[in-house]
Amino acid sequence: MSKYFSKRHTGLAPYVPGEQPRGGFIKLNTNEAPYPPAPAVLDTLNPGAASCLNLYPDPDGTALRAKLAAYHGVDSCNIVLGNGSDETLAFIFLAFFDGSHGVAFPDVTYGLYPVLASLFNIPYTRIPVGDTLDVNVEDYIGIDRNIVLANPNAQTGIALHIGEIERIAGTNPNRVVVIDEAYADFSGFSAIPLTGTYENLVVVRTYSKSRFMAGARLSYAIGDSSLIADIETVRRSYNPYNINSVTLAAGEAAIDCGDYYTEHWRRITNTRDRTALAMRALGFTLTDSSANFLFARNRDIPGAEIFGRLREGGILVRRFDSPERISDWLRITVGTEGQMEALIRALESIVKRGGAYAKK
Numbered sequence: 162m163s164k165y166f167s168k169r170h171t172g173l174a175p176y177v178p179g180e181q182p183r184g185g186f187i188k189l190n191t192n193e194a195p196y197p198p199a200p201a202v203l204d205t206l207n208p209g210a211a212s213c214l215n216l217y218p219d220p221d222g223t224a225l226r227a228k229l230a231a232y233h234g235v236d237s238c239n240i241v242l243g244n245g246s247d248e249t250l251a252f253i254f255l256a257f258f259d260g261s262h263g264v265a266f267p268d269v270t271y272g273l274y275p276v277l278a279s280l281f282n283i284p285y286t287r288i289p290v291g292d293t294l295d296v297n298v299e300d301y302i303g304i305d306r307n308i309v310l311a312n313p314n315a316q317t318g319i320a321l322h323i324g325e326i327e328r329i330a331g332t333n334p335n336r337v338v339v340i341d342e343a344y345a346d347f348s349g350f351s352a353i354p355l356t357g358t359y360e361n362l363v364v365v366r367t368y369s370k371s372r373f374m375a376g377a378r379l380s381y382a383i384g385d386s387s388l389i390a391d392i393e394t395v396r397r398s399y400n401p402y403n404i405n406s407v408t409l410a411a412g413e414a415a416i417d418c419g420d421y422y423t424e425h426w427r428r429i430t431n432t433r434d435r436t437a438l439a440m441r442a443l444g445f446t447l448t449d450s451s452a453n454f455l456f457a458r459n460r461d462i463p464g465a466e467i468f469g470r471l472r473e474g475g476i477l478v479r480r481f482d483s484p485e486r487i488s489d490w491l492r493i494t495v496g497t498e499g500q501m502e503a504l505i506r507a508l509e510s511i512v513k514r515g516g517a518y519a520k521k
């Protein structure tokens with residue numbers, strides 16, 4: 162740290178992304194799709210589009226917002242665009258959370274939430290999930306706090322029902338409730354329809370996971386027009402051209418390719434469910450994931466051990482040291498059928514030798 166680094170950031174611990182090696186691994190560690198974006202998305206990445214890079218993009222993303230509005234059955238004024246959900250979440254934190262009204266989220270969830278809160282000096286509370294790693298809805302009813310919930314939840318894949326989201330939004334009317342729906346396309350339901358009723362509810366969506374475009378950095382938030390206008394004020398104050406023109410065009414094309422995506426979502430969830438069965442047969446305990454990943458542990462073999470053995474075998478998964486009680490769990494992205502067969506073979510041999518490196 163230099164002597165110039167603002168004292169404001171003393172002790173700031175930045176988010177640590179999963180490893181991003183280029184090649185050499187079966188990469189099941191950051192919940193990317195194992196499939197390319199739809200063909201029409203690839204068609205937008207042509208020399209004609211690139212030749213327009215001398216011009217600024219549309220700062221309002223007008224065409225993409227109109228397309229998303231039609232797709233979700235809302236109005237353009239209900240949508241604000243972000244350069245990935247990480248940025249959209251940052252705008253939301255800046256817009257609505259402050260020293261007098263901090264934010265609450267589960268202790269087991271997306272690791273960027275506490276980092277953003279620290280960066281912006283926002284007090285936060287981590288509400289422990291239950292023994293089965295479920296978010297306990299009652300912990301969020303009428304707490305008069307700003308709330309951020311990933312649904313399905315990050316790391317566990319467990320989803321709250323829409324009725325539960327509705328109760329949380331309805332019983333905290335003076336605070337903002339953020340539902341981070343990075344994985345909602347895999348669960349098949351969304352809180353977006355509730356944003357018409359609850360003016361304190363904002364839903365965050367990303368192209369990274371279910372539109373197979375993590376490299377493009379595109380996200381959006383949907384909510385009441387006045388909430389969205391506030392987020393828009395922050396966005397325009399920070400980076401008015403936050404979405405590049407190539408990504409804007411690719412984002413539109415992806416929405417036009419509904420069949421490609423629904424077919425591949427089905428494929429991914431089928432692969433997920435088959436892999437879960439095979440892992441349970443090997444003695445693993447799994448959460449009930451509605452997302453494009455599995456969350457699993459083996460009672461006899463430490464998580465770090467399995468993680469290391471898989472890595473040696475060329476398979477990258479994700480493990481978290483914090484909170485400590487999930488340190489034996491592994492988060493495994495659902496890859497292609499072939500990749501998951503390789504995973505199961507590797508786990509089989511690790512479990513067979515289990516006694517050799519079992520917990521002491």
Ligand SMILES: *Cc1c(COP(=O)(O)O)cnc(C)c1O
Nearest residue numbers: 245246247271311315343367369
């Ligand atoms: C992956 C993920 C994000 C970040 O998405 P980007 O759009 O790639 O920034 C946000 N929230 C959750 C819960 C995620 O899993």
